[in-house]
Amino acid sequence: MTETMSRSETSLLPQLHEPRNPGMPLDMDRVMRCTANRSAIERRAASLPGRRSVKKDYQAAWLARAISCIDLTTLAGDDTPGRVARLCAKARQPVRADILEALGLEGLTVGAVCVYHDMIAPAVAALEGSGIPVAAVSTGFPAGLSPFPLRVAEITESVKAGAREIDIVISRRHVLTGDWQALYDEMRAFREACGEAHVKAILATGELGTLQNVARASMVCMMAGADFIKTSTGKESVNATLPVSLVMMRAIREFYEETGYRVGYKPAGGISKAKDAVTYLALVKEELGDRWLRPDLYRFGASSLLGDIERQLEHHVTGAYSASWRHATS
């Protein structure tokens, strides 16, 4: 793992303006050329966490960058405006003020707050003036099996309610039956309904059967205009993994090489440890390069990762670990 992110190169970076992926016609020959060599991918993924670890100031810089890329998420049936308000307070100030000051990171925030539709209004109110966008999961999340017109209407309602990012779920059956045209048409309609809001396409990779399907679904969604591709809802039995991430990042790289458009990447579900976050960031750096290590092109979908990162940063500054309950996020 490289150690080239210095403490001065923290997350407080100027906003870059990436041209939005407009999509392109479905190119079936290109889609069918997407393959995935499972054993080679699994070998490479297995070698990642054991590589040289990042220490001290470098580690603090990587962890600060990770925070700036978190979609701080609550997606529970018992979410309330109060819980969302607490989460948003955490989004505005993700780490204790004295720790941020010691690290020279005043003003650090997470990338977005991610909620269900009914929690958009309280999240927008709680984040007012912060510049932190609200992301809403949509289209019958998590299964995506409600009537198609309702799924499109749900996007429209969420954009109207103030969501600036929409995390849609694809119809897994289109992938499992190889109906790439149906997947493309669906994604295109979702993108259109989003308007100016950015759209993240959740593939639910744990339900797609093969890595080749993951590669093809990634390519089809990007051709249909996805701004981000995202692994999982967090509700599948298998969520973000390194092999799946490798496949999706390589699809993003190929799409960029062929079209000039950078599509973002969001692994989600089950990423809860600071050291895992650093492994993911290192993979992004190696596979996609530094430009992707910014919140406009990379996010972690996570509900409890921030707590562990805060704990590690506190240890970095004070030399002591606090109990994890002191770093609850909502």
Ligand SMILES: O=C[C@H](O)COP(=O)(O)O
């Ligand atoms: O998109 C975000 C996921 O739902 C969060 O999953 P998690 O609770 O496992 O971190």
